[in-house]
Amino acid sequence: MKPERTVEIRIEDLHKSFDEHPVLQGIDLTVQRSDLLAIVGGSGCGKTVLLKHILRQLTPDRGRVLVADHARPDQALVDLATLTEEEMDELRLHWAVVFQRNALFSGSVFENIALWFREVKGMSDAEVRPIAIEVLESVGFTDVQRLLEKDRDELSGGMAKRVAVARALSMDPALMFYDEPTTGLDPVHAAQIHRLIHDTHHRLSRSGEPRTTVIITHDKDLLHRLEPRIVMLHEGRIFFDGSFSEFEQSDSPIIRPYFDVMPILHERHPDAASGWTIPGME
Template structure:
């Protein structure tokens, strides 16, 4: 039996009525969001407005007080630790500052997810890991000679590339990126945008990016979602969103004040 080509594709991420609170304060409430297959969705929002908290819920680091989170067609709140670890192999995460293990060289940082497969009895020979690490370094534009270097010897741009190589270690279907260009100079940020677009096309990735960088929106985002007061205010193309009448959106896209917009 062949699949119905007119059947709509299942969203890669689907969040319904998400609510999260700390103590008695609701930081997220009634949040709805969909990431479609193959698209790049960028999420912007006010400083401290819950972007990073939302991301924690999407990757299973926090459990919601209300609502549901489905990732790759699976409701993650129903999973035990082993199931969550297995599902997590299908996505990659690039954290805001790279989050490389400072005591490990580049090679071992990228190899880490591959070696973690042993926890579930999926032993990968070191010779294969070495070949795959070289491939991942090449995919992000780095030479194998970078492998022995320690993270503190790397530039900001190289740290982002190594962190991206680690996020791609298990050939994920989905990438979560938290402020991927934070701390980069404009030239390095432009290089990162080019790299992301190449990988997105070459690997058929879906991507969700939390950002405050207008250049990232213009360069890589298919759609933009605005998070304000704990919920998604609006979602649309960059041109659609920038013309929405709302104080945060107007400040964010104002040429004279956008530079002062802060990240979570």
């Protein structure tokens, strides 16, 4: 088979029901390498379920999920259903995920960041520490030395989310998944996360690869700032797949009311909104 270098994820005819209740009813989606993609759609429409299939945390009732194997870039896409746990672990070396809930495991902030480096990269705590400090500062924390020793349970939901984003960034992944990365954040921190998602996406990985970013979101500001490719789920299928400007201008009776009532999670805050431009995009 010919190598498919530019495709990162291909989902074919994906179906999933829970207790006879159909959630995904035939999803076909191709994510190209270097895509910046936002998955949108009403609450409970299956966005997180779709993500969990890509991560192989759920198994399709029908259909396939194929992904690029970054360890073997010349090979064709691999079908997740055919991989062993060890092969899955190898794939996940190149991926990072910020989950919607329970983004951190119980333990200190340092433990949360260090575990992956220790287990996967065989690095010592002394080697991890400067990386941890750098990424925590990059998501806007000050007094990082103290933060590293804090337990997860001492953090607010918003702080935990920012630590989870920092941890994902520290892994320097080829593929980044964010499930509602800004939900629950105040405007200043949401704007910081928007900027980080943007900057990380456009910065090549340490091995020189372009990055691919998939964001599940309800955050209208995020869409306005990042102008991603938009995939909208509706009634178990992909209802829209196109550019942000097409989405924003659509007069579809499904998209229009959705977009118009899409909550602006963060009232525009002078510090958050002003002076923030994406180079080359505005």
